[in-house]
Amino acid sequence: MVVPEAGLPAKVTIYEVGPRDGLQNEKSVVPTEVKAAFITRLVDAGLPIVEATSFVHPDWVPQLADAADLMRGLTADLGDAARQLPVLVPNQRGLDRAVELGLRHVAVFASATETFASKNLNRTLASQFEMFEPTIRQALDAGMDVRGYVSMCFGDPWEGAVPVEQVVAVGKRLLDLGVGQLSLGDTIGVATAGHVKALVAAFADAGVGCERLALHFHDTYGQALTNVHAGLQAGVTTYDASAGGLGGCPYAKSATGNLATEDLVWFLTGLGIEHGVDLEAVVAASAWMAGQLGRPSPSAVVRALADTAG
Amino acid sequence: MVVPEAGLPAKVTIYEVGPRDGLQNEKSVVPTEVKAAFITRLVDAGLPIVEATSFVHPDWVPQLADAADLMRGLTADLGDAARQLPVLVPNQRGLDRAVELGLRHVAVFASATETFASKNLNRTLASQFEMFEPTIRQALDAGMDVRGYVSMCFGDPWEGAVPVEQVVAVGKRLLDLGVGQLSLGDTIGVATAGHVKALVAAFADAGVGCERLALHFHDTYGQALTNVHAGLQAGVTTYDASAGGLGGCPYAKSATGNLATEDLVWFLTGLGIEHGVDLEAVVAASAWMAGQLGRPSPSAVVRALADTAG
Structure with missing residues (x-):
C-alpha cells in the first residue's frame, strides 16, 4: 500500500553501484x-545511473x-547509452582510459580520515587532493562531470567516530x-539516523545544499534504510544502492555490504516516492547474478x- | 557515535518476543x-519484558x-521474576493454566482481517471478541494485565492492504x-514508514494515545527498522523485537521474520535513546541460541x- 509521509x-x-562497488570485492x-x-x-x-566499473590498476x-x-563491449551493444555510464577513475591514468573510450561521467574516491587515506590511497588526508586536482581538471x-566519493564519513575502523566538520572540509x-556531486559513504555501516541528519545539516551550514549530496549506506548493522529515511527527511534526493545488496567492506567483520537496491525501491514505492525503477526486473537481475556468483x-x-x- | 534526532x-x-514468537515457528x-x-x-x-511462551493447545x-x-522451572530458578514474564493465552483454558501458575501478565492474539481471523482463530472478525471477552475479564x-496482539495490521496475504479504520476498530x-496495551503487528512485513505514521495517527484520532500502543514489525522486506523510526517520530515508545531475529511468518515466502532485538538496540543506542539493554549480552545469547538451532x-x-x- 502506498502511504506518503x-x-x-x-x-x-537511485545511483546503482552494484556492478562496480558490488563486484569489486568478489574473489573469483x-x-x-x-x-x-x-x-x-x-x-x-x-535504473537511471549505473556505475559500470573502475579504471583502477589491475594489480x-x-x-x-x-x-x-x-x-568497449557495452558501447558496441548500447551505443551512446554506454558512454553515459559512470566509471571510477582513481588517478590520471584511469582518466586517460576513460577519455579514450569517450565516456562522459567519472568518479574519484577520497577519504574523510587520515588512516584510510593512508591505507587506501597511500596519501595523507591533506595530500590526497594533489592527486585528484589534475584528474578532476582534465x-x-x-567535458565530463565528476562525482566525488568520500569514504568513512561516519566512523572509521581505526579512528572511531568521524567529526562532521572533518567530512565537510574534505567534501568542500x-x-x-x-x-559536481559528493557521495558521502558510511563505509563500515556505523551511521544511525541522527548522525545522518547532523552531517547533512553541517554541509548546509557550510553552504553545500542537498542537491550536491548523495548518500551511500552500508547495511553492516542493519541501519542502511533508516539512514536513507533520515536522509530523505533532511532533503537528500540521491541514494547509492547495489542490486541484490552485492558488495561489502573488507574492513568490516560482516559479509553484509551495500544497501540493496531492491530494499530501497520497496521503501520508496511504499512512500509513493517516484524512482522510475521496475522492481521485478531488478529482482530478476539480482537473482540471476546471485546464481552466477553461486550464493x-x-x-x-x-x-x-x-x-x-523471472 | 551517539547523535540524537x-x-x-x-x-x-523493548518487549522481547524471541522465546515465544521466535521459537514457536521452529520445526524441531x-x-x-x-x-x-x-x-x-x-x-x-x-531486557525489561521477555514473553516466555504460549499456553496454546499442544496439538x-x-x-x-x-x-x-x-x-514452573523458571519460577524455581528466578522466583517472582518469572511470574512477571508475559505469556500468550489464546483462550480461557490457556488462561486457567496461567492463573494456576500465579503469572501476572498475559496476552491475547486477535486479527485485524476477516481471512486471518478465519484461518488462525477459526472465527469471524466480529466473533473473535466473544472468545476474548471472558478470557480478558477473568x-x-x-489482577493480571492483558496485552492485545493485533495481527495483519498493514497488509494481509489474502486481502491486501488493510484499511487503518479496520485496525483501529479491532484495537478499540x-x-x-x-x-492495557495493543501490539500492532505487521505480520507479513509489508508496512512502510508513511503507513506506520498513518495508523498511529488514526488511533490518535480515535482517542487512543501512543502510550497504549506497541509496534511489532517483521523484516521480510527489510523495512522493520525504518518502521520503528517512523513509529518513534509518531511518539510510540514500545517496540516488540526478537533476539537474533528469531521467528518468521509461515505465510511469507521469506525465512526472515521478526525485527532483531540487536538491530533495534544498535539503532536506539546511536540515537541516544535509553533502553537499558546490554547489547553484547543479547548478542551472546542469540549467538548461543543460533548454535543450539544449528543455523x-x-x-x-x-x-x-x-x-x-562471548
Whole structure:
C-alpha cells in the first residue's frame, strides 16, 4: 500500500553501484560478458545511473582488470547509452582510459580520515587532493562531470567516530576542485539516523545544499534504510544502492555490504516516492547474478520475491 | 557515535518476543532447559519484558507443549521474576493454566482481517471478541494485565492492504474489553514508514494515545527498522523485537521474520535513546541460541558482532 509521509521529496534518484562497488570485492573473477549482461539488465530495469566499473590498476583489483574491454563491449551493444555510464577513475591514468573510450561521467574516491587515506590511497588526508586536482581538471576540460566519493564519513575502523566538520572540509575541497556531486559513504555501516541528519545539516551550514549530496549506506548493522529515511527527511534526493545488496567492506567483520537496491525501491514505492525503477526486473537481475556468483542475495526483498520474479 | 534526532522519545521499552514468537515457528522441538536458559540470559541482559511462551493447545504448536513445565522451572530458578514474564493465552483454558501458575501478565492474539481471523482463530472478525471477552475479564479479575496482539495490521496475504479504520476498530474493541496495551503487528512485513505514521495517527484520532500502543514489525522486506523510526517520530515508545531475529511468518515466502532485538538496540543506542539493554549480552545469547538451532542468526548486528561477544 502506498502511504506518503509528509515532507519527503517527491522524487529520488537511485545511483546503482552494484556492478562496480558490488563486484569489486568478489574473489573469483566474474566473466566480462556476465558483467555486461548484468549492467544491461539494470539499465533496462529503469535504473537511471549505473556505475559500470573502475579504471583502477589491475594489480590492485584483478576483478576489474577488464574495465576497458567491458566498456568497449557495452558501447558496441548500447551505443551512446554506454558512454553515459559512470566509471571510477582513481588517478590520471584511469582518466586517460576513460577519455579514450569517450565516456562522459567519472568518479574519484577520497577519504574523510587520515588512516584510510593512508591505507587506501597511500596519501595523507591533506595530500590526497594533489592527486585528484589534475584528474578532476582534465575530466572537466574533456567535458565530463565528476562525482566525488568520500569514504568513512561516519566512523572509521581505526579512528572511531568521524567529526562532521572533518567530512565537510574534505567534501568542500572536492567541490572546490570541480566535483559536481559528493557521495558521502558510511563505509563500515556505523551511521544511525541522527548522525545522518547532523552531517547533512553541517554541509548546509557550510553552504553545500542537498542537491550536491548523495548518500551511500552500508547495511553492516542493519541501519542502511533508516539512514536513507533520515536522509530523505533532511532533503537528500540521491541514494547509492547495489542490486541484490552485492558488495561489502573488507574492513568490516560482516559479509553484509551495500544497501540493496531492491530494499530501497520497496521503501520508496511504499512512500509513493517516484524512482522510475521496475522492481521485478531488478529482482530478476539480482537473482540471476546471485546464481552466477553461486550464493543467495543478502537483500530481503530479493529473497522474498525471487521466486516470483523471472 | 551517539547523535540524537530532535523530537524522538528519550526512552523506549523493548518487549522481547524471541522465546515465544521466535521459537514457536521452529520445526524441531527445542528442549525446555534450552528455552529456560535463553530466557534467563535475555532477562539478565537487561531486557525489561521477555514473553516466555504460549499456553496454546499442544496439538496446534507442539514446540510450546512444555509451556507449564517451562514456567514452573523458571519460577524455581528466578522466583517472582518469572511470574512477571508475559505469556500468550489464546483462550480461557490457556488462561486457567496461567492463573494456576500465579503469572501476572498475559496476552491475547486477535486479527485485524476477516481471512486471518478465519484461518488462525477459526472465527469471524466480529466473533473473535466473544472468545476474548471472558478470557480478558477473568484475567483482570485475577489482577493480571492483558496485552492485545493485533495481527495483519498493514497488509494481509489474502486481502491486501488493510484499511487503518479496520485496525483501529479491532484495537478499540480490545481496549474496551480491558486490554492495557495493543501490539500492532505487521505480520507479513509489508508496512512502510508513511503507513506506520498513518495508523498511529488514526488511533490518535480515535482517542487512543501512543502510550497504549506497541509496534511489532517483521523484516521480510527489510523495512522493520525504518518502521520503528517512523513509529518513534509518531511518539510510540514500545517496540516488540526478537533476539537474533528469531521467528518468521509461515505465510511469507521469506525465512526472515521478526525485527532483531540487536538491530533495534544498535539503532536506539546511536540515537541516544535509553533502553537499558546490554547489547553484547543479547548478542551472546542469540549467538548461543543460533548454535543450539544449528543455523546463523539473521540479525545484521549479531553477524557483525558475534565474533567479539562471548
